[in-house]
Amino acid sequence: MKVFIPAIEGHVPPGIVRTISAFLDFCYYVRRNSLNESALESLQDALERFHDHCRIFQETGVCQHGPKGFSLPRQHSMNHYRHLIQEFGAPNGLCSSITESKHIKAVKKPWRHSNRFDVLGQMLVTNQRLDKLAAV
Amino acid sequence: MLQGSVISAAMDEVELHRKQGQNTRNLDTGAQRVHRDNVSHTQCHNGDEDEDEDYSSDGSDDEAQIHNGPWVLNYVRLAKTPGKSAIWWCCVWLILSRSHATAHKYPSSLYALAHHIQQPKLPLLTRRFPHFQLQNNVDPSNDNVVLPDLSGLPFSIFHSATSTFYAPSNLSGLGGMHSECIRSTPSWRKGPARYDTVFLEKDPEMPGMGGLHVGRVFLFFSFTYDGIKYPCALIQWYTTFSDRPDEDTRMWIVQPDFDANSECELEVIHAHCILRGAHLIPVYGHDRLPSDVHYTDTLNIFRAYYVNKYIDHHAFEIAF
Numbered sequence: 001m002k003v004f005i006p007a008i009e010g011h012v013p014p015g016i017v018r019t020i021s022a023f024l025d026f027c028y029y030v031r032r033n034s035l036n037e038s039a040l041e042s043l044q045d046a047l048e049r050f051h052d053h054c055r056i057f058q059e060t061g062v063c064q065h066g067p068k069g070f071s072l073p074r075q076h077s078m079n080h081y082r083h084l085i086q087e088f089g090a091p092n093g094l095c096s097s098i099t100e101s102k103h104i105k106a107v108k109k110p111w112r113h114s115n116r117f118d119v120l121g122q123m124l125v126t127n128q129r130l131d132k133l134a135a136v
Numbered sequence: 137m138l139q140g141s142v143i144s145a146a147m148d149e150v151e152l153h154r155k156q157g158q159n160t161r162n163l164d165t166g167a168q169r170v171h172r173d174n175v176s177h178t179q180c181h182n183g184d185e186d187e188d189e190d191y192s193s194d195g196s197d198d199e200a201q202i203h204n205g206p207w208v209l210n211y212v213r214l215a216k217t218p219g220k221s222a223i224w225w226c227c228v229w230l231i232l233s234r235s236h237a238t239a240h241k242y243p244s245s246l247y248a249l250a251h252h253i254q255q256p257k258l259p260l261l262t263r264r265f266p267h268f269q270l271q272n273n274v275d276p277s278n279d280n281v282v283l284p285d286l287s288g289l290p291f292s293i294f295h296s297a298t299s300t301f302y303a304p305s306n307l308s309g310l311g312g313m314h315s316e317c318i319r320s321t322p323s324w325r326k327g328p329a330r331y332d333t334v335f336l337e338k339d340p341e342m343p344g345m346g347g348l349h350v351g352r353v354f355l356f357f358s359f360t361y362d363g364i365k366y367p368c369a370l371i372q373w374y375t376t377f378s379d380r381p382d383e384d385t386r387m388w389i390v391q392p393d394f395d396a397n398s399e400c401e402l403e404v405i406h407a408h409c410i411l412r413g414a415h416l417i418p419v420y421g422h423d424r425l426p427s428d429v430h431y432t433d434t435l436n437i438f439r440a441y442y443v444n445k446y447i448d449h450h451a452f453e454i455a456f
Binding site: 004 | 304305312383384385386387415417418419420421422442444445446447448449452453
């Protein structure tokens with residue numbers, strides 16, 4: 001990520017470079033430990049640039065048009081960052097992958113503990129008991 | 137043009153008070169002179185001689201590290217020129233560390249040193265430096281001025297400098313301080329030379345790259361002139377390609393400066409003008425690179441470089 005843009009520059013259409021540059025700008029703004037009004041404006045600007053330029057992927061045929069086009073939850077969630085930062089403060093490095101690692105503890109392991117019959121109830125009880133043990 | 141900044145003076149004052157005022161020299165010839173005196177009293181940590189070898193085993197984390205120092209933004213006021221000050225959003229001070237300079241057997245006199253490192257312009261540039269530090273308004277390139285004679289003074293050579301700055305978005309200590317090492321050494325880990333590039337303060341009030349210079353350090357050295365110790369750096373300048381970042385990549389493009397004889401445009405500056413290390417990445421162009429290009433030559437063979445603001449979060453905050 002740190003050296004990606006100079007590496008691809010000149011080898012892919014300029015629109016792709018602009019898309020990735022706007023996306024990186026967005027990521028780096030969001031990562032700041034504090035965001036003021038001008039940083040939020042820049043954040044919004046980067047987001048608009050990203051959505052503007054990313055159409056190159058549809059024009060070149062990498063991605064389809066219409067409802068089968070971009071359907072990426074994390075990229076969609078970028079739209080909500082500005083409002084949520086204003087509501088709750090800077091994410092300051094919080095990673096949206098955090099749910100992925102939690103999934104193992106909260107879903108996969110309780111599932112293995114179960115006897116596969118009426119699984120949901122057993123998993124909930126397991127989680128409840130583990131939480132109580134952790135709180136002790 | 138470039139002088140040391142007040143934070144370095146403040147740090148030096150603290151250090152000096154700790155050492156009970158050794159080597160201090162009280163000047164009472166007006167506030168401006170006192171300011172300059174403060175700027176110039178720096179502490180080169182010569183005591184660390186044996187722990188900072190260029191190929192030391194702690195190399196894995198020596199480039200950048202968290203710094204557990206206090207958060208100093210609140211009291212830091214930086215100024216480039218006397219009488220003008222502005223709050224800068226980070227604090228920087230530089231510690232030159234002597235890295236087995238004795239092993240390299242650098243000559244201590246200026247002219248022998250210039251011969252040793254093959255920089256024939258070094259004596260002239262160095263003699264202009266204290267002249268300019270003491271008399272702000274004189275153009276240092278003016279040939280009519282009488283430059284001080286530094287031939288008899290002992291010079292100390294350093295292979296690295298540590299820059300510490302406020303970067304809470306990077307890996308940092310409790311106070312948000314982050315420190316990194318800037319190298320300028322003729323042989324890095326027994327291999328080829330390594331001369332790092334740095335950001336230099338131009339104008340703290342200008343946002344982004346407008347307030348910064350980019351330079352490449354070819355030598356860290358210090359000398360004492362007229363009772364004042366000057367930590368210096370021999371810099372090659374880089375100038376921006378245009379007055380705005382590149383349209384596509386939104387990164388600034390810089391080019392190394394060369395004079396009429398196509399030699400590097402060099403200058404000796406106060407080491408405290410250095411803000412932090414910079415990452416330059418070449419503008420590779422459309423063609424394939426020859427396979428025999430070695431990465432250690434990267435900063436020597438390309439014509440233009442991107443100032444990589446994506447290298448860390450602090451760089452993104454200063455070099456936009």
